[in-house]
Amino acid sequence: MLWFSVFEAIVVRELLRFRYQTSRLVSAIVRPTLWLVAFSAGFQNVLGISITPPYQKYITYDVYMVPGLLAMVLLFQGMQSSLSLVFDREAGILRLLLTAPVPRWFVLFSKLVASAVLGVIQAYVFLAIAALLRVDMPPWAALTLTPALFLASFTLASVGLLLTVYVRRMENFAGTMNFVIFPAFFFSTALYPAWKVEESGVTWILWLITLNPFTAIVELLRFAAYNQFNMAAFAVTAGVGIVSFALAARGYDPQKGLLGRKARDDV
Amino acid sequence: MTAVAIRDLSKSYGRTKALDAVSFSVEPGEVAALLGLNGAGKSTLFQILTGLFVADAGSVAIFGHDLARAPIPALTAMGMVFQAAVLDVDLSVAQNLRFYAGLHGLRGKRADTEATAALGRFRIADLAGQKVRELSGGTRRKIEIARALMTRPPLLLLDEPSAGLDTQSRRDLVRDLVALAKDEGTAILWSTHLVDEVEAAAKVIVLHRGRVLADGTPAALAVQTNTATLEAAFLALTRAEPA
Numbered sequence: 001m002l003w004f005s006v007f008e009a010i011v012v013r014e015l016l017r018f019r020y021q022t023s024r025l026v027s028a029i030v031r032p033t034l035w036l037v038a039f040s041a042g043f044q045n046v047l048g049i050s051i052t053p054p055y056q057k058y059i060t061y062d063v064y065m066v067p068g069l070l071a072m073v074l075l076f077q078g079m080q081s082s083l084s085l086v087f088d089r090e091a092g093i094l095r096l097l098l099t100a101p102v103p104r105w106f107v108l109f110s111k112l113v114a115s116a117v118l119g120v121i122q123a124y125v126f127l128a129i130a131a132l133l134r135v136d137m138p139p140w141a142a143l144t145l146t147p148a149l150f151l152a153s154f155t156l157a158s159v160g161l162l163l164t165v166y167v168r169r170m171e172n173f174a175g176t177m178n179f180v181i182f183p184a185f186f187f188s189t190a191l192y193p194a195w196k197v198e199e200s201g202v203t204w205i206l207w208l209i210t211l212n213p214f215t216a217i218v219e220l221l222r223f224a225a226y227n228q229f230n231m232a233a234f235a236v237t238a239g240v241g242i243v244s245f246a247l248a249a250r251g252y253d254p255q256k257g258l259l260g261r262k263a264r265d266d267v
Numbered sequence: 268m269t270a271v272a273i274r275d276l277s278k279s280y281g282r283t284k285a286l287d288a289v290s291f292s293v294e295p296g297e298v299a300a301l302l303g304l305n306g307a308g309k310s311t312l313f314q315i316l317t318g319l320f321v322a323d324a325g326s327v328a329i330f331g332h333d334l335a336r337a338p339i340p341a342l343t344a345m346g347m348v349f350q351a352a353v354l355d356v357d358l359s360v361a362q363n364l365r366f367y368a369g370l371h372g373l374r375g376k377r378a379d380t381e382a383t384a385a386l387g388r389f390r391i392a393d394l395a396g397q398k399v400r401e402l403s404g405g406t407r408r409k410i411e412i413a414r415a416l417m418t419r420p421p422l423l424l425l426d427e428p429s430a431g432l433d434t435q436s437r438r439d440l441v442r443d444l445v446a447l448a449k450d451e452g453t454a455i456l457w458s459t460h461l462v463d464e465v466e467a468a469a470k471v472i473v474l475h476r477g478r479v480l481a482d483g484t485p486a487a488l489a490v491q492t493n494t495a496t497l498e499a500a501f502l503a504l505t506r507a508e509p510a
Contacts, residue, residue, distance in 0.1 A: 001372065005370075005371075005374050006370055009365075009369025009370050012366070013355070013362075016358060017355070017357060017358070020358075021357075092349060093353055095317070095319060095349060096353050096367065097370065098318065099317050099345070099370075100342070
């Protein structure tokens with residue numbers, strides 16, 4: 001009962017804070033929509049995507065972009081939740097969270113689930129907009145995407161949480177976001193399929209794309225939208241999520257992690 | 268069962284020894300004041316007591332539970348007020364209180380009842396719906412103390428709780444804390460650098476440069492230092508310490 005109470009308190013607070021930050025909500029939706037409209041309209045005739053799984057037929061570029069943009073929504077939410085955790089740390093609220101009489105990893109886990117929920121909500125808003133813009137999607141995509149979106153959102157929030165162990169100040173964190181978000185997005189299959197890069201012979205980019213966990217997340221969503229389970233993508237996404245969370249929980253442990261060895265006042 | 272039993276607690280930050288073999292205890296129903304200048308190590312001690320940091324040596328037992336080995340039962344017994352205000356300014360007073368309540372297993376109607384009672388104790392029950400951002404520093408402090416009392420903890424830790432309060436409010440706070448200890452049997456440990464607050468305490472622990480210089484009633488301290496007032500006693504003790 002106590003554990004559920006703690007979980008509920010943390011999730012409710014995150015939802016309330018999100019509600020009061022309207023600019024965050026608006027930019028979270030405008031950003032991928034802008035990409036979708038501008039890029040797909042512009043690249044419609046530049047990039048043709050020949051038939052490649054999970055697609056059964058020739059698709060237009062806007063269809064190809066959707067999973068990448070969904071992942072972008074989740075990536076921004078994951079980073080945003082970490083930014084708010086760094087803010088909480090600086091504002092002292094993290095201290096309050098850590099005095100709840102439950103294991104520390106559970107407090108962090110609750111924060112991650114809260115972030116995952118927010119990510120999924122935003123993803124669905126974007127999906128609705130994409131549908132309104134007549135992007136071709138399977139009719140049941142919204143349903144088949146649900147578990148994949150939750151997992152992807154959780155993983156990205158985990159990675160964000162891990163970053164907060166090492167990046168202590170908000171100003172630094174905002175900069176770190178740029179180093180994480182854009183490379184993750186650009187060196188993935190969000191904007192173009194891997195074989196296109198292979199065709200052009202730029203091997204080092206191909207390596208980056210293959211090793212980039214964000215690629216796995218995009219592909220997980222891409223296949224899930226077509227009711228297909230991409231095992232490799234799932235394994236990488238889940239693996240990265242679990243490992244990031246474990247490392248982050250360790251980082252926040254005052255007995256073992258970095259937290260206890262920092263200078264005073266630096267929780 | 269002793270509420271707080273601290274034995275030989277030490278903590279260093281690099282070469283600075285923030286706490287040096289600190290030992291003292293607080294009994295249930297006792298109001299203990301931790302008196303020290305800025306930089307004496309009071310906040311470090313509180314950070315260790317609340318489980319944020321781990322000491323380098325020594326032990327802390329909260330109602331018999333070793334803080335290092337059984338932190339959860341220890342934390343369950345504590346209510347705490349930190350030195351820096353810890354409130355969500357974008358949320359209302361009630362929302363802040365409900366959040367804290369939830370973190371300690373208090374939900375629904377029970378949480379609301381306790382919140383109203385806690386705010387009422389400081390005569391600010393009418394502020395429940397207000398956004399924290401709109402309230403003054405002194406009021407925010409009262410809210411934080413009320414919040415700590417919501418779970419009716421047997422041990423209350425307050426790190427410089429009177430910071431930002433005017434004279435009257437400070438006096439009211441001390442009076443309310445003493446009443447709390449007497450009525451509910453709450454053990455109270457509060458840190459301050461303001462000597463006048465401490466007169467009402469049952470026990471004063473003087474902390475200076477990480478070391479306990481004195482531990483006893485205000486009267487005993489005056490006798491120990493051969494001075495007339497607590498303030499004189501404190502100054503005598505801290506000046507006597509070599510740099």
